[in-house]
Amino acid sequence: MSAQHPSGGPLVDGPADPEHDPAASYALEPAYVARLTGRIVSTTGETAAVHSPLQGQPLAHVPQSGAVDVDEAFARARRAQEQWSRTSLDDRAAMLLRLHDLVLDRQAEIIDLICLESGKARKHAFDEPLHIALTARYYARTAHDHLDTQRKLGVVPGLTRVEVNRVPKGVVGIISPWNYPFTMALCDGLPALLAGNAVVTKPDAQTMLSALLAAELLEEAGFPRDLWQVVAGPGSRVGTSVIERADYVCFTGSTATGRLVAQGCADRLIGCSLELGGKNPLLVLRDADLEKAAEGAVRASFSNAGQLCVSTERLFVADQVYDRFVERFVARTQAMTLGASLEWGVDMGSLISQDQLDTVEAHVADAVAKGATVLTGGRHRPDLGPFVYEPTILEGVSPDMTCFGHETFGPVIALYRFHDEADAVARANDGDYGLNASIYSQDGRRAREIARHVRCGTVNINEAFGATFASIDSPMGGMRQSGMGRRQGSEGILRYTEAQSVATQRLVRFAPMLGMSDETYAKVMTAQLRLMNKLGRA
Structure with missing residues (x-):
């Protein structure tokens, strides 16, 4: 039926x-x-x-x-x-x-x-x-x-x-x-x-x-x-x-x-154009709206269960607001509705396969074994679906842990404190990837200036990833080992074309004319070049 x-x-x-x-x-x-x-x-x-x-x-x-x-x-x-x-x-x-x-x-x-x-x-x-x-x-x-x-x-x-x-x-x-x-x-x-x-x-x-x-x-x-x-x-x-x-x-x-x-x-x-992996950073500056930052961090980290090339896996938070931000971020994460369903009303669905689940479980287990703390999540939920894994927030992740520098591609985010913004940018740029970043601040001009120093192909201010990805007029792609070439915008269509220059010449040719010698031709051309420069012509 x-x-x-x-x-x-x-x-x-x-x-x-x-x-x-x-x-x-x-x-x-x-x-x-x-x-x-x-x-x-x-x-x-x-x-x-x-x-x-x-x-x-x-x-x-x-x-x-x-x-x-x-x-x-x-x-x-x-x-x-x-x-x-x-x-x-x-x-x-x-x-x-x-x-x-x-x-x-x-x-x-x-x-x-x-x-x-x-x-x-x-x-x-x-x-x-x-x-x-x-x-x-x-x-x-x-x-x-x-x-x-x-x-x-x-x-x-x-x-x-x-x-x-x-x-x-x-x-x-x-x-x-x-x-x-x-x-x-x-x-x-x-x-x-x-x-x-x-x-x-x-x-x-x-x-x-x-x-x-x-x-x-x-x-x-x-x-x-x-x-x-x-x-x-x-x-x-x-x-x-x-x-x-x-x-x-x-x-x-x-x-x-x-x-x-x-x-x-x-x-x-x-x-070829290649859009590849990422270990994307999100920066919460000391003047950020913490409610907006916490809401955005949930979307940045857990959209599509973290199986998104531009999702966040590293979250850097200013010392001055760290505790207040983490409280909000953890609370919002714990309030998420999980499930494996076709219906509306689910905040996060399933991982796609056993392979993805194995990777996520291995990264979290390795981090915990080496001293990281799970603030929330950290569990496989077979009661909801064979590959459902809870959105997970880790604290105390260090360079010896697999999830520190390797892409997890799952619902796992690591929290880090920072003291000054130059240090935060340096840490955001650490590693081989450079796909997407986010910066939360109520000072848009300052955030945009900081963005210029972040080595990522897209940077979102007060948004997770949608502002750049949905703005089709702007190019989207990665720096460093996150890829080459761009989709979207002019670059996204011109990559599929060959540029063909066609020049039509009238009256004069690029060779001596009217009986002049090669030497005279060279002097005439030199004089014309000097004249064009004085006239300010390209």
Whole structure:
């Protein structure tokens, strides 16, 4: 017997006993799964099982791709791209605007699927269709600003006309992660499509269905089906095949894998953008609004159970306010509602897998064994879901502990005191990462000045991470071992283009004319250079 989820998403079969075990009551309809997985390019006959982290229930058997399938995906994409590159920019932008509305119209379905695959709380799953709508609308409305041919200064004013065209790379390979399975599957590809490229994407194996729904919505918005190809399988096989065939690669994931992606792209002399790991700091200055800082710290640390590349894992608090801040932060953390559910009202959901749970438990156990104190949390909660772990605040974390410098990627935050702000900035910059930071202060000007000295690609003032991540006009990415390249803004779309300079010369040529000698030509050019400098010309 089939039933609709209360949110309106038409995805799930009705429960056997919803009151006793609500999370286990939701199973995807076979026809729905078949429709989505039918988009994968696969001839191997192999499948891989996908289970929901909510209660471990099976969701789907996903067809797996081989090298021949990746070849076919790229062949289809290249044929589609040849025609697509001749589609007008206004037509491409119109499709993005249709996608904007489709994503908002079908957000309940999208959120259901994200929750089922990732285990995150529903309010954190909502961030994903929100981010895609923002991205689609931004690039559609600013398409001409980024991609129109631009006039540049010619070497001879009035006689040298120079234009710069933005030419698509061709076929972009996108390897996306599991932690934000819908938005990461789409957000980097939308500007690639707008710029005239095709895309071959390899989503993470744990969250294929959310990525396949994204592909379905693209087609419904009007994008040609072959323009966006999806392949599935382990990164060591399928991801490597994508890197070997793409004209540009966009990767989001771990720093260790990012190095391998960069090496593969370097061998082929193609470009890549990498958004990698982070050990992100949050600074609470002595003049911070402590209620706002405590609320923000909860979101910064525990959104999506800490499984967010820009989430906070190190929290530096000024001595003058440390005790008062910690009291508020601990109280807010202890008040959080935990669960593995599709329903609204949960503050923090589940980790995605046993691997993630093992990492979190190992980091906390190591810290406690070496002298750290657990102020709250620190426990696995199998009563709520197989991979639910309490939001955890640690005090007394030292450099010999694993969680001091290594990314936990879970709901664990370490607290540190600082005496002066220069020391806090130095400690925030310690280590190899530089993705995101937050600063809480009621003096915005001073906080912005401090931000200039923090070695992170994004810095939020009086906000956890949403101010930068949701401001699509600003670039987002990491410094140091947190990555290279940027998504969003002009940099997020121009990375998918080649700059082509076209110069038209009139009347004069760059060689001796009218019988002058090479020596005379050199003297004339020298005089012109001196004149241009005196006139203040570039």
